[in-house]
Amino acid sequence: MPDTIVFGATGFIGRPLVRELLARGHHVAAAVRDARTSGDRLTAWLADHHTDTTHLTIVEADITTEHLGIPPDTLAGIRDVYNTAGRYAFGLTAAEAKAANVTGARHVVQWAAARPNLRRLVHISGYRVSGADSPPPDYRKLGAYEASKIEGDAVVRTRARELGVPLTIANPSTVIGEGQYIGLATMVADLWHGRLPALPGGRDVFVPVVTLDHLVQVLANIPEHEATAGQAYWILDDTTPNLPDLIRHIADHLGVKAPKRSIPVGLLRRLPRALTGADPETLSFLSTDRYPTAAANAFAKATGVRIPAVTDALNDWADHLVATRFGTVPEPREETRRVPVHDRAPGPDEPLR
Numbered sequence: 492m493p494d495t496i497v498f499g500a501t502g503f504i505g506r507p508l509v510r511e512l513l514a515r516g517h518h519v520a521a522a523v524r525d526a527r528t529s530g531d532r533l534t535a536w537l538a539d540h541h542t543d544t545t546h547l548t549i550v551e552a553d554i555t556t557e558h559l560g561i562p563p564d565t566l567a568g569i570r571d572v573y574n575t576a577g578r579y580a581f582g583l584t585a586a587e588a589k590a591a592n593v594t595g596a597r598h599v600v601q602w603a604a605a606r607p608n609l610r611r612l613v614h615i616s617g618y619r620v621s622g623a624d625s626p627p628p629d630y631r632k633l634g635a636y637e638a639s640k641i642e643g644d645a646v647v648r649t650r651a652r653e654l655g656v657p658l659t660i661a662n663p664s665t666v667i668g669e670g671q672y673i674g675l676a677t678m679v680a681d682l683w684h685g686r687l688p689a690l691p692g693g694r695d696v697f698v699p700v701v702t703l704d705h706l707v708q709v710l711a712n713i714p715e716h717e718a719t720a721g722q723a724y725w726i727l728d729d730t731t732p733n734l735p736d737l738i739r740h741i742a743d744h745l746g747v748k749a750p751k752r753s754i755p756v757g758l759l760r761r762l763p764r765a766l767t768g769a770d771p772e773t774l775s776f777l778s779t780d781r782y783p784t785a786a787a788n789a790f791a792k793a794t795g796v797r798i799p800a801v802t803d804a805l806n807d808w809a810d811h812l813v814a815t816r817f818g819t820v821p822e823p824r825e826e827t828r829r830v831p832v833h834d835r836a837p838g839p840d841e842p843l844r
């Protein structure tokens with residue numbers, strides 16, 4: 492009988508979380524929207540990643556529907572509920588973003604509240620949420636994705652409080668790893684293709700990253716520790732270089748030229764998109780803000796989470812991005828993944844091998 496459920500189990504964060512939880516001996520219910528299509532994709536991914544799926548159960552769920560489409564009186568043994576489901580994309584309408592990231596997130600809280608053996612709900616928010624009760628976000632100004640994550644965070648915390656659900660919120664920054672192709676990845680794509688004319692923002696712009704493995708280990712550890720209930724953890728690597736240095740580092744690693752000039756964020760906002768190539772929704776991420784990471788760092792340290800040097804992690808991710816042509820060709824098989832980029836990836840103007 493499953494003891495743990497992961498919503499969004501086919502996602503970039505959900506699938507390695509399922510893998511980690513299975514490896515730790517949990518019986519995991521992987522909630523997918525369609526067992527035949529996305530369920531098969533997940534089991535194929537797990538097989539490719541040498542995962543023992545004896546204790547995996549695939550269940551169908553759509554978080555936009557009130558009871559998630561899960562038959563009542565099933566999954567009574569669930570102790571831990573992870574919500575990694577959501578719409579992570581730019582260019583969504585407010586209605587599209589809200590359906591999963593606000594209404595869907597609330598439905599998951601309500602479903603968790605009805606579990607007789609609930610130990611913890613872990614909800615994935617985002618690092619640009621305030622974590623405090625604040626006025627409703629401005630969807631026009633922030634863009635639908637970021638605004639829906641801020642609203643969703645508040646809704647989840649309020650509903651959990653009302654229903655007495657033991658909640659932990661994870662606020663990861665840009666997660667880097669195999670399968671992350673949006674946000675910062677598009678900037679790396681522009682750099683690789685020689686389409687990044689200038690560094691966006693000033694020298695203090697900080698776009699922190701965290702590796703997928705780091706995040707997944709922390710997520711898997713959270714319910715095991717009672718003191719994490721009621722906490723929000725900003726999970727990101729404080730040692731991430733500021734954005735201009737990060738871009739220069741990746742350019743050096745990939746053997747391409749980094750732009751010498753920079754464009755202030757204020758000017759980027761005013762210039763037409765056709766000129767800058769920048770999605771206006773991503774501009775609010777170009778911030779000099781720093782984040783309250785002390786609690787998450789202490790928890791990661793206390794629980795022995797392995798955190799690689801951020802520069803090595805950026806190199807591995809950049810290699811992966813190039814090797815997969817930024818997500819347009821299949822990921823290399825596990826055995827071939829750690830080959831340095833220059834040994835396996837074609838240059839920007841070369842045909843794919």
Ligand SMILES: NC(=O)c1ccc[n+]([C@@H]2O[C@H](COP(=O)([O-])OP(=O)(O)OC[C@H]3O[C@@H](n4cnc5c(N)ncnc54)[C@H](OP(=O)(O)O)[C@@H]3O)[C@@H](O)[C@H]2O)c1
Pocket residue numbers: 498499500501502503504505523524525529552553554555575576577578579591595615616617618640662663664665666667671
């Ligand atoms: N990736 C990052 O860098 C990052 C950083 C901070 C926070 N986050 C947050 O982490 C969460 C997961 O992100 P991700 O990168 O893993 O996204 P992803 O790869 O797009 O995965 C999203 C998952 O949500 C599922 N989903 C979407 N709508 C659903 C619905 N109505 N009902 C049930 N499942 C639904 C998708 O299922 P299908 O396969 O059926 O589409 C997929 O499994 C999001 O809330 C995102 O905001 C991500």
